[in-house]
Every structure is written in C-alpha cells, then in structure tokens.
Amino acid sequence: MRDRRDTLKNPQQELRIFRIRSLLAGLLIVALTGLLMGRLVYLQVVQHEVYSTRSEKNRVRVEPLPPTRGLIQDRNGVLLAENRPTYNLTLIRERVEDLDGTLDLLEALLALSPEEAEAFRLRSRQRQRPFQPALLMSDLDEAQIARLAVNRHRLPGIEVEAQLLRYYPDANITAHALGYVGRINAEEMKTLDLGRYAGTHFIGKTGVERFYEDVLHGQAGLRKVETNARGRVLRELGRTDPVPGKDLTLTIDMQLQTLAYELLDGRRGSIVAIAPATGEILAMVSAPGFDSNQFVTGIDFASYRALQEDLDLPLFNRAIRGQYPPGSTIKPFLAMAGLAEGVITPDRTINDPGFYQLPNDSRRYRNWLRWGHGRVDMERSIAVSNNTYYYSLAHELGIDRVHDRMSAFGFGQRVGHDVFGESGALMPRGIGSVAVSASPGTRVKRYRSVLARATGRSRRCSWRPPRPSWPIEVSG
Known part of the structure; x- marks a missing residue:
C-alpha cells in the first residue's frame, strides 16, 4: 500500500x-x-518633446481677440455708427465630439424655429481655421444666456462670448448712405486674411462700411490662456492686444440728412445735397429706407422677403442706382456746349410759339408754357427754363456733339465716390435723337445731376466736376 x-x-x-x-x-x-x-x-x-507639447496644448490654448471696429460720425461729431456690447454664441468644432447631438440640444435650449435651426446648422459647418470659433447666434438675451450657463457641462466646445456689435442709431435715415455690416460668409472667407480677421465674425457689406472696410476693421490680437480639463479658462498667460479700427468723420450733416428724409415723408424718391465748391456730400437720402440693424445679426427670411416684395423697393438706393430723365437740369450744360461749339452766341434769339417742330415733321415738341415765351435769348432761356430754345439747340448740335460735351461733365459715367454700389448711367450717341433735353433715351443718376449743377455754380473753369469727398478725417 x-x-x-x-x-x-x-x-x-x-x-x-x-x-x-x-x-x-x-x-x-x-x-x-x-x-x-x-x-x-x-x-x-x-518622445518627451512630442507628448510635452501635446500636454501643453491641452492645458494652454491661444484665443483670438477681435479688434474694435472704428466709429463713424458726421461732420459735427454726431455718431452714425457705433458699437454696443452684446453676447454671441460660438462653436469650436474641434472640441465637440457629437456635433449633431450638441446642435439638437442647443436648438431645444434656445427654442429655435425650423427656419432658424436650419440657418444654425449651416453656420456650424461654415469653413473656419482649426480651433477658430464659428458664430452661431448673435445678440443673446438674458434668458438664453441663463439656460446655456445651467447646461454648460453638457455643451463642450460651446462658448458665450461678450463682444461689441455694430449699431446704427438712425438706421432708416442713413441705411443707403452708410450701408451695413453682416456675417462673414463662406465666399468672403476664401479671400480674407484669416490672421487679420481671426475671431472676427462681421464685415462691411454695402455703402461706406464696405468701401472703408480696411480702415474700419483694425488688426486682430491674441491671448494665451490656461484651461482645466473641461476647457474653462483658469488664468491668462500672455496677450497681444488687438489694434482697433480707425474712426471716420464724414462730410454728411445729420441734421440736413434727417430734414431731407422727413421732407420725402415716406414717398418714393431721393434727395442729394452737396457743397458746390468742394463736391462734399452733405446729405444723401433714398426713401423709403430700411432698418439696417436687422442685417447685422442676420435678417430672418420672412422679414427679408417682405423687403424684397415691397412695391416701394426700400432696398433700392435711388440716389446712386436709380436712372432718371434729367429734364431741365441739363439746359445750362447744353448752352455751354452750344457756346463751345460756336453754334450759338449769348445774344442770339429764337421765336418761341410754344412748341418746336423738326423740318418735314408734323410732330410738335411742347414748351412747358403752351403759348410760348416769344423772343428768347440764352440768358432768358435759362431764367424761364424754356424748352423750345433747347430743342432747337440740341438739333443744331447733333447727338454726337451733345454726347461729347455732356460726357465731359461726367454725364453717363460713374462718379467714383466712396458709397459702394453705384450703377452706370446712359448718355446716347449716334442714334438720331432730336430733343436730347427731353429724350427718354438719356438717363442720369440723381447724384450725378446734382453734382453737375453744383459744378456750374462753383465758377470753376474746368469741364470736369470736382470729385466728391466723403470722409473729412480718418482718426484713431
């Protein structure tokens, strides 16, 4: 065993x-x-350097500091465009793990309409530089800020930023002259200096705001901050301050601008006032106007459609885009053309029976005074605005000579001022037109007509009108 x-x-x-x-x-x-x-x-x-750098990037981040946009004021120091504090909602896509889920939560918290939600998602996917915030919503109210603060732990990569937003105190009166700023779109992003516009969400879209964008914008800065695991800023490690945009002082007189707008009293039309000696714009009004502040934060579809479908065309700048028959405003220039070409003399007279007829033509071109002014010389023709005298003079000059002389005053050409969006005009030639001073083929802009008349009163010897001057001073 x-x-x-x-x-x-x-x-x-x-x-x-x-x-x-x-x-x-x-x-x-x-x-x-x-x-x-x-x-x-x-x-x-x-691998010490590699992982040390990665750790530093998780702990320390660089944030852009947008510059303060320059102010715009009239010749007397009245503010026409200022900046007011507001709160914006921004998104850094690289810090968001579930973008769709985050957007769904934001839409619920902010109670967005389907139309607003669609625009919301489009902005979230707009191309940006890595770790650059994308603007989702501007001008948050207190209730929205409170709801976002309570749910901040559920919204990584979402920030509420305090920034200055463009504001126009007299938007309806100055909309067509100043223009407005708006959100930077994808097409503009492709052409901008991304370093200069880092952290900037708005850019000049029309008018003076667009023409002087380089002056008004300034230069972006940056700051280096230390953050915790949740991305909250603990302290600032260093900063490069942004360079604010320069302020503009315009030649416009806000009192005169307001008076011109009130005189139109809601009727369709435009009023332009300039200083004859310098060509400075004192007032430029197109009525009806519109609230340009709506375009700063992004106008909703319903409001924009209402503006587009309005029969009064409030978005149309009649002062620099409207084309109108010049009527009697070109009579002094026709008289000067006749003198320069040797067709008339100041003492030559014609008999005005109240109309003018071309040879072998039964049609009568009427004077405004139906029974006529009798014997009329050049001085009296201008004093009483006699039509018959200038029908006859235009026929003697011929369309080509009228075109050449009127073009020397700038008729039919762009003025080239700094109100962005000016359209061309029409000064016909070689079409056999007879009565140029009343011809439906001649179209000028309201601003060009006023500028030409001011030139005639400024006692300048040159045929060329003075170039309009919009800003008096750029400061800052």
Missing part, C-alpha cells in the same frame, strides 16, 4: 515542476517589467 502511495505522489518531481513554473513566471514578470520600463523610457525620454 505504501509503495502504491509513493507511486501516486512524487514530492521531488512536484518540486521540480514547481521550480520550473516559478522560473518561467519569474522570467515572464521580468520580461513584462522590462517591456513596461522600455515603454516608459520611450515615452518619457525619447
């Missing part, structure tokens, strides 16, 4: 097996420990 137990249990063999197993386990532990130590050496020594 004892021999049988010794056969079933061999202590020496078991000890040998145990020693072998212990040795293998020890070797495995040593190998794993060596592998772990090698990995630690690789990470801490070989």
Whole structure:
C-alpha cells in the first residue's frame, strides 16, 4: 500500500515542476517589467518633446481677440455708427465630439424655429481655421444666456462670448448712405486674411462700411490662456492686444440728412445735397429706407422677403442706382456746349410759339408754357427754363456733339465716390435723337445731376466736376 502511495505522489518531481513554473513566471514578470520600463523610457525620454507639447496644448490654448471696429460720425461729431456690447454664441468644432447631438440640444435650449435651426446648422459647418470659433447666434438675451450657463457641462466646445456689435442709431435715415455690416460668409472667407480677421465674425457689406472696410476693421490680437480639463479658462498667460479700427468723420450733416428724409415723408424718391465748391456730400437720402440693424445679426427670411416684395423697393438706393430723365437740369450744360461749339452766341434769339417742330415733321415738341415765351435769348432761356430754345439747340448740335460735351461733365459715367454700389448711367450717341433735353433715351443718376449743377455754380473753369469727398478725417 505504501509503495502504491509513493507511486501516486512524487514530492521531488512536484518540486521540480514547481521550480520550473516559478522560473518561467519569474522570467515572464521580468520580461513584462522590462517591456513596461522600455515603454516608459520611450515615452518619457525619447518622445518627451512630442507628448510635452501635446500636454501643453491641452492645458494652454491661444484665443483670438477681435479688434474694435472704428466709429463713424458726421461732420459735427454726431455718431452714425457705433458699437454696443452684446453676447454671441460660438462653436469650436474641434472640441465637440457629437456635433449633431450638441446642435439638437442647443436648438431645444434656445427654442429655435425650423427656419432658424436650419440657418444654425449651416453656420456650424461654415469653413473656419482649426480651433477658430464659428458664430452661431448673435445678440443673446438674458434668458438664453441663463439656460446655456445651467447646461454648460453638457455643451463642450460651446462658448458665450461678450463682444461689441455694430449699431446704427438712425438706421432708416442713413441705411443707403452708410450701408451695413453682416456675417462673414463662406465666399468672403476664401479671400480674407484669416490672421487679420481671426475671431472676427462681421464685415462691411454695402455703402461706406464696405468701401472703408480696411480702415474700419483694425488688426486682430491674441491671448494665451490656461484651461482645466473641461476647457474653462483658469488664468491668462500672455496677450497681444488687438489694434482697433480707425474712426471716420464724414462730410454728411445729420441734421440736413434727417430734414431731407422727413421732407420725402415716406414717398418714393431721393434727395442729394452737396457743397458746390468742394463736391462734399452733405446729405444723401433714398426713401423709403430700411432698418439696417436687422442685417447685422442676420435678417430672418420672412422679414427679408417682405423687403424684397415691397412695391416701394426700400432696398433700392435711388440716389446712386436709380436712372432718371434729367429734364431741365441739363439746359445750362447744353448752352455751354452750344457756346463751345460756336453754334450759338449769348445774344442770339429764337421765336418761341410754344412748341418746336423738326423740318418735314408734323410732330410738335411742347414748351412747358403752351403759348410760348416769344423772343428768347440764352440768358432768358435759362431764367424761364424754356424748352423750345433747347430743342432747337440740341438739333443744331447733333447727338454726337451733345454726347461729347455732356460726357465731359461726367454725364453717363460713374462718379467714383466712396458709397459702394453705384450703377452706370446712359448718355446716347449716334442714334438720331432730336430733343436730347427731353429724350427718354438719356438717363442720369440723381447724384450725378446734382453734382453737375453744383459744378456750374462753383465758377470753376474746368469741364470736369470736382470729385466728391466723403470722409473729412480718418482718426484713431
């Protein structure tokens, strides 16, 4: 029995097996420990710079600081465009793990309409530089800010930023002259200097705001901040202050601008007032106007459609885009053309029976006074605005000479002032037109007509009108 137990249990063999197993386990532990130590050496020594940089980037981030846009004021120091504090909602896509889920939550918190939600998502996907905030919503109210603050832990990558927003105190009166700023779109983003516009969400779209964009915008700055694991700023490590945009002082007189707008009294039309000696714009009004502040934060579809479908065309700038028959305003210039070409003299007279007829033509071109002014010379023709005198003069000059002389005053050409959006005009030639002073083929802009008349009163010797001057001073 004892021999049988010794056969079933061999202590020496078991000890040998145990020693072998212990040795293998020890070797495995040593190998794993060596592998772990090698990995630690690789990470801490070989790859130290790489992971140190990554860690620093997670702890420290660089934030852009948008510049303050320059102010615009009239010649007397009245503010026409200012900046007011507001809160904007921004998104940094690289810090958002679930973009669709985050947007769904934001739409619910802000109670957005389907139309607003669609625009919301389009803005979230607009191309930006890496880690640059995309503007989702402007001018948040207190209730919206409170709801976002309570749910901040659920919204990584979403920030509420305090910024200055463009504001026009007399938007309806100055909309067509000043223009407005609006959100930077994808097409504009392709052409902008992204370093200069870092953190900037708005750009001049029309009018003076667009023409002087480079002057008004300024230069973006930056700051380096330390953040915690949730991305909240703990402290500022350094900063480069932004360079604010320069202020503009315009030649416009706001009192005169307001008076001109009130005189139109809601009727369709435009009024332009300039200083004859310099060509400075004192007032430029197109009525009806519109609230340009709506375009700063992004006008909703319903409001924009209402403006487009309005029969009074409030978005149409009649002062620089409207084309109108010049009527009697070009009579003094026709008289000067006649003198320059030697067709008339100041003392030459014609008989005005109340109409003018071309040879072998029964049609009568009427004078405004149906029974006529009798004998009329050049001075009296201008004083009483006689039509017949200038029908006759235009026929004698011919359309080509009228075109050349009128073009020398700038008729039919762009003025080239700094109100962005000016359209061309029409000064026909070589079409056999007879009565140019009343011809439906001649079209001029309201501003050009006023500028030409001012030139005639400024006693300048040159045929060319003075170039209009909009800004008096650029400061800042």
